[in-house]
Amino acid sequence: EAGVAQSPRYKIIEKRQSVAFWCNPISGHATLYWYQQILGQGPKLLIQFQNNGVVDDSQLPKDRFSAERLKGVDSTLKIQPAKLEDSAVYLCASSLDSQGYGYTFGSGTRLTVV
Amino acid sequence: GIQVEQSPPDLILQEGANSTLRCNFSDSVNNLQWFHQNPWGQLINLFYIPSGTKQNGRLSATTVATERYSLLYISSSQTTDSGVYFCAVETSSSNTGKLIFGQGTTLQVKP
Numbered sequence: 001e002a003g004v005a006q007s008p009r010y011k012i013i014e015k016r017q018s019v020a021f022w023c024n025p026i027s028g029h030a031t032l033y034w035y036q037q038i039l040g041q042g043p044k045l046l047i048q049f050q051n052n053g054v055v056d057d058s059q060l061p062k063d064r065f066s067a068e069r070l071k072g073v074d075s076t077l078k079i080q081p082a083k084l085e086d087s088a089v090y091l092c093a094s095s096l097d098s099q100g101y102g103y104t105f106g107s108g109t110r111l112t113v114v
Numbered sequence: 115g116i117q118v119e120q121s122p123p124d125l126i127l128q129e130g131a132n133s134t135l136r137c138n139f140s141d142s143v144n145n146l147q148w149f150h151q152n153p154w155g156q157l158i159n160l161f162y163i164p165s166g167t168k169q170n171g172r173l174s175a176t177t178v179a180t181e182r183y184s185l186l187y188i189s190s191s192q193t194t195d196s197g198v199y200f201c202a203v204e205t206s207s208s209n210t211g212k213l214i215f216g217q218g219t220t221l222q223v224k225p
Contacts, residue, residue, distance in 0.1 A: 031211055033212075041217060041218075042118075042200050042202070042215030042216055042217055042218055043157075043202075043213075043215050044215070045212050045213065045214075048210065048211065048212055055210050055211075055212075056210060056212055089155060091157065093157075095211055097211070098209070098211045099145065099209070099211055101162070103159050103162070103211075103213070104159065105149075105156070105158075105159075107154075107155065107156055108155055108156075110155070
């Protein structure tokens with residue numbers, strides 16, 4: 001089966017600019033996650049969707065980050081305006097259900113804010 | 115919130131050696147997974163192991179949920195085993211699939 005697809009692979013922007021990342025999960029996976037991984041640390045959950053509804057966005061900086069999964073399939077994560085501390089790898093993952101069975105990560109988007 | 119501690123933080127092995135990585139967690143969990151992040155950044159799911167023991171080739175894992183720790187064993191290590199190994203858990207009170215990751219163990223296997 002195809003894996004979790006993410007794009008772009010790399011992005012460099014200036015601070016205060018906006019950026020968007022795209023994720024297409026494994027077909028049939030109801031749950032989609034966006035994680036942020038800062039260099040040298042483990043991934044941290046930003047937001048979790050179950051179909052097209054938000055399950056957990058408690059660690060999403062809502063003043064600058066937004067995410068949507070309108071049709072319950074692919075998803076976009078947006079940052080506006082970006083700060084230097086947003087430099088990180090943004091990982092998308094999907095699982096078959098909300099219990100996390102079949103957890104699969106995409107290759108990630110490496111964001112550098114200068 | 116739950117604390118996830120991994121040890122050792124760094125490990126250097128000669129090819130062919132065996133190793134044990136440890137993950138301690140501070141609260142009861144209903145989900146524990148081990149991941150390998152390769153040098154290109156790809157996270158690969160190794161084990162879903164909230165309790166008990168599983169084996170997959172040269173890798174095996176054991177979780178003792180009552181004592182709040184999990185171990186990942188790598189036998190006859192190969193250079194392709196290099197990378198960062200993460201333990202990730204979900205607390206029993208969560209039941210949403212949200213994983214809390216440890217800081218990882220960075221493994222370097224030398225030829």
